[in-house]
Amino acid sequence: MSTTPEIQPSFFKRYMIPIILIDVCIVLSIINRFTNLTSEVLMPQFGVAAQNVLGRGIILLTLGLLLLWLLITRQVGLKPKLWVFGLVALLIGAAAVSVREIENTGDNNYRIRYRWQPTQDQRLAEYQKGNNQIQSSQDEQANSASPTSQALDSNAPRYTDFLGPKRDGVVTGPGLVTDLKQQPPREVWRRPAGGGYASFVIAGGVAVTIEQREENEAVVAYDMASGKDRWVRTYPGHFKEELGGNGPRATPTIAENEVFALGASGLLVSLDLASGQEKWQTNILQDAQATNIQWGMCGAPLVVDNKVIVNPGGSQGHSIVAYDRSTGSKLWSGGSAKAGYASPVLGNLLGQQQVIIFGGENVAGYDLADGTEKWQFPFKTFNGINVGQPLVIDQDRVFITAGYDAGSVMLQIKNENGQWTAQPLWQNKRLKSKMSSAVYLNGFLYGLDDGILACLDAKTGNRVWKSGRYGHGQILLRNDTLVIQAESGELVMVAADPERHRELTKIPVLPGDKTWNAPALMEKWLLLRNHFEAVLLELPTVQVQ
The missing domain is CATH 1.10.287 (Helix Hairpins)
Structure with a gap:
């Protein structure tokens, strides 16, 4: 069968x-x-x-x-x-x-x-073993071209604020050679850095930043000539956020011989620039009875005359707070919007100095004398993540931009018989700067639109061009050159040209890591850092005609 x-x-x-x-x-x-x-x-x-x-x-x-x-x-x-x-x-x-x-x-x-890679703290400790002494003053004087010797000159330029003197990314100085492959910059020093996303400020032969060292937030003065620690002042605190990363964020501010630094959890300190000795401290979140925002305090303290101005946020009239520069006592407060991630800006609007805050719910102008809110324009993004610096243009306009599909708006500021108003001239989504600030030159705006460089006509809001993927990096403007610290760690120079995108040079500086920290550019000295490493470059310069 x-x-x-x-x-x-x-x-x-x-x-x-x-x-x-x-x-x-x-x-x-x-x-x-x-x-x-x-x-x-x-x-x-x-x-x-x-x-x-x-x-x-x-x-x-x-x-x-x-x-x-x-x-x-x-x-x-x-x-x-x-x-x-x-x-x-x-x-x-x-x-x-x-x-x-x-x-x-x-x-x-x-x-x-x-796990087999050394941690930040291990790399920093290894570096400190053989580099715990700064260069002697005799050595500095012998090297007349050192960044320290120039900075100690009372007439020498200083770089004392986040993103430059007006906090708008515009940094004056000599023209820059824009082919860094043919004329590469000189690397003065390179060293491990602590965690965090603050930038540097420079004066008196030191570059000051705030970073995470073990379980402490550390305000550190790097010697400009050698990169070694001139002084370190630590405070208990370790801010952690899964998406935003660990460590402090707000760039310190230098005013004459003082340093003002703000930690991620709200600790504001005043230190002596020469020694790092503490003068006073206060916690701005506790003072304002405010809750910290998701990614921590990011706004660099703004120092104007005898005032240190910060943005703790909160509904109890503490959107903006001014402290006495000498004592740390509270002078005034105003506004009730939650905090954002931008830094306070001092702007001249229609002949009046105002403090402009791009907070988590709006952009607003405050009276410098007493903190009275003069005007405000609602601008809400996902979770209040407004990061870019507000730009004051021609004394009667304010530009803001944010990511998370929020876009940009150009505001017309008016003062009619003491009544201040802010109305949009245009508003669109052609520039969405998620983690960086735009810069303005000759009628055009340049910024990173979700990581791609874009140029907008400031009068109409029309996008002129969009090209060049630099991630969520940071931008400075020197003369007619955009100096971009790409998120990938590359240093890029792009012509500030409304006609077309012209990338002039691109070189690796901090490769292999995300770089969210803003560059600091003083004359020919360019300081770059991320949450692992810091480097000082001497850029080749040219005479500007």
Whole structure:
């Protein structure tokens, strides 16, 4: 008696489900990667960050469904299943053992820190072992070209505020050579730095910043000639945020012979510039009875005459607070909007000096004398994340920009019989600066639109061009050159040219790490840092005609 042999299903029928899953994964990944469906249609608030998160989610979901199919299918024997699940368990275990930390960039890409790599504190401690003495004053005097000897000159320029003297990214000085591959800058020193995202301010032969050192926030004066610590003043505190990173954020401010530094959790201190000795301290969040914002206090203290002005935020009339520069006692407060991430700006509006705050809910102008709110314009973004500096243009306009699909607005400021108003001249989404500030030159605005450099006509708001992906970096303007610290750690120079995007040079300076810290540019000295490393460059210069 003959039997009919059992017909085996084809390969496709046996593995139809995983084949379909893989095909769908590939198609969705291609659509997500090469179209703007996610970043501009489905989740415009989060832009490219949403695109990156969704891309990883598609892959992880596919892998999860494949493992589920493998678990329940009869098409695969027990032994191969055990091998696959054993391998998966091994990989997960290896990752858990080897990965110490996963950091996020501005677009939610990952930076992995492995356990065998030295930590920030270990690198810093190793550096300090052989570099605990600064260069002697005799050595400094012998080197007339050193940054220290120039800074000690009473007539020498100083760089005392975040993003330059007006906090608008405009930094005057000699013209810069713009082909740094042909004429590379001289690296004066390079050293490990503590965590955090503050920039430098420079005076008296030192560059001052605030950074995370172990479980302390440390205000540090780097010797400009050698990079070694001139002095360090530490305070207990370690701000941590999964997406925003660890450490303090607000750049200190130098006023004459004093340093004013604000920690991520609200501790404001006044220190002597020469020695680091404390004069006074107060916690601005406790004083205002305010709750800290998601990514911590970021605004650099603004020093005007006898006032130190900060933005703790809160509903109890403490959106803006002025402290006495000499004693730290409170002088006045005003406004009730929550804090943002921009720094206070002193602006001349229609002949009157006002403090302009881009907070978490609005942009507003305050009377310098008593903190009275003169005008305000509502501007809310996702979770109140307003970061870019407000720009005062021609004494009667204020420009602001933010990411998370918020866009930009140019405000017309008017004062009619003592009644101040702010009305939009134009408002659009052609420039969305998520983590940086725009700069203004000759009727045009330049900024990073979700990581891509863009130029806008300041009169109309029309975008002239958009090109050059520099991530969520930072921008300074020297004469007609944009000096960009790209998020990837590259130093880029771009012509401030409304006609077209012209990248002049690009060199790696802080490679392999995200760089959110703003550069500091004093004459030919360029200080760069991120949350791992700091470097001083001497840039080649040219005579400006």
